[in-house]
Amino acid sequence: MVAKNLVCAIILLLLVSLGQAEAALNAHYYDQTCPQAEKIILDAVRNASMHDPKVPARILRMFFHDCFIRGCDASVLLDSTPQNKAEKDGPPNISVRSFYVIDDAKAELEKACPHTVSCADIIAIASRDVVTMSGGPYWNVLKGRKDGRVSKASETRSLPAPTFNVTQLIQSFAQRGLGVQDLVALSGGHTLGFSHCSSFEARLRNFSSLLDIDPSMDLDFAEKLRSKCPKPNKDRNAGQFLDSTSSAFDNNYYKQLTVGKGVFGSDQSLFGDFRTKWIVESFAIDQGLFFKEFVNSMVKLGNVGIIENGEVRLKCGVVN
Template identity: 95%
Template sequence: MVAKNLVCAIILLLLVSLGQAEAALNAHYYDQTCPQAEKIILDAVRNASMHDPKVPARILRMFFHDCFIRGCDASVLLDSTPQNKAEKDGPPNISVRSFYVIDDAKAELEKACPHTVSCADIIAIAARDVVTMSGGPYWNVLKGRKDGRVSKASETRSLPAPTFNVTQLIQSFAQRGLGVQDLVALSARLRNFSSLLDIDPSMDLDFAEKLRSKCPKPNKDRNAGQFLDSTSSAFDNNYYKQLTVGKGVFGSDQSLFGDFRTKWIVESFAIDQGLFFKEFVNSMVKLGNVSIIENGEVRLKCGVVN
């Protein structure tokens, strides 16, 4: 009887904790406190994208780089101080741009509903918006994240590198509770590439040279660059089609088609865009739930703690 009661108690605790985890983020979190939040964010993203076509890729990359380090806590937005070098100044994040879009949205949100919408939620909503604006799927973003108070450039070393092989990529994603399918789905996020172009042995050589010719010169235009595929203004499954013909940009991209653990997923996404969209949404939601903090704050300005 004691053992049975103990088992029941454990099950009850698990159910309670699971309910709390599900309740931590909610698609309707701001319905009462800031019902216009998503429109304000969409307007900021749309206005910026009209003037700079690279904004969608940059916002999506920002979301990934934020969530992958300390969870989605907007730590990537914090500015460095004399006492601390922040994430945005870590080597992998030097090319992350368009922080002003989040700042613009935050400024308008502070006017409409002060001290209510977190910077972390702004990034998550903006990431969804740039995907949808580019022809990709729409999903209800779960909200209620808090902003973190810690940001360290040294921790950007945990971001997956363009030189990673599939095993390293799988291990890196697994540390965040993400699986192989998440890895392949999220690898298609729109992004720019820089002059540090890693050539995979299986990459089409003519294509590789064409990419090199388009890369900015080192230490020159940090805003220069090209998109990953020929339909870069649209969010589609062309990334996977390119991989199947040896035209992945980074070694880590092309390796996805050369490894039995990921090749079948690449082929599936290349054939069925609807399947890719479905799995991409699932993976974005999972990534958005990584390491949600409960003791954070809602920053008044996204670049500094309160």
């Protein structure tokens, strides 16, 4: 009887804990305290995107890079100090830029509803907005995240690299509680991406002792990329969009993978591995399915590493 009561007590405790975990974030978190929050963020994102077409891709990448390090706590926004080099100055984040968009939204939010909306929530909402603005799906962003106080550039080494194979990608995503379906769906964010030559030129020349070009790459496409990334290359901004419809959020990224036109080795590997190939093919055929799974995976990603003892920063670049 005692054992039975103990089991019941443990089950009840688990159910309560799960309920609290789900209650930590909700779509209506600011309905009473800052009802205009989402409009203010959308206006900032829209204004910035009008002046710089790379903003949508950078905001979406910012969300991924933030959540993948310490969870979705806006640690990617903290500025470096003389005592600490922060995430935004780590090699993978140098090209993210567009941090000013989040800062602009935060400044307006502090005027409208001071010390209320976290920087982490601003990134999450802005990432949804850039997807929707680019023709992708809309979803209700769960809110209520708190901002972290720690940011270390050294930790950006754990971000998935463009040279990763599928096994490495699966392991990286699994460490964040994300599965194979999430991996392939979230990789679709590259439909808005751009890459500098340094991230893929190893696929174009001297790929191995036997092959000059990565054999998984379409030869005509490889020649096109070679012309954009000559040796020597004096243009530091030279590169290639990761999708031929780079300003539209669509499923063309997956269609390109099926014909060997993935820019990153990590992207193309998704079509070369039996664990992920069928998902790539499904998304290439059915854009609606991709949109549905992308939304599901973005919601899951947005729940990674939620902290309860954080703060709401007054300025996104510094702790209070």
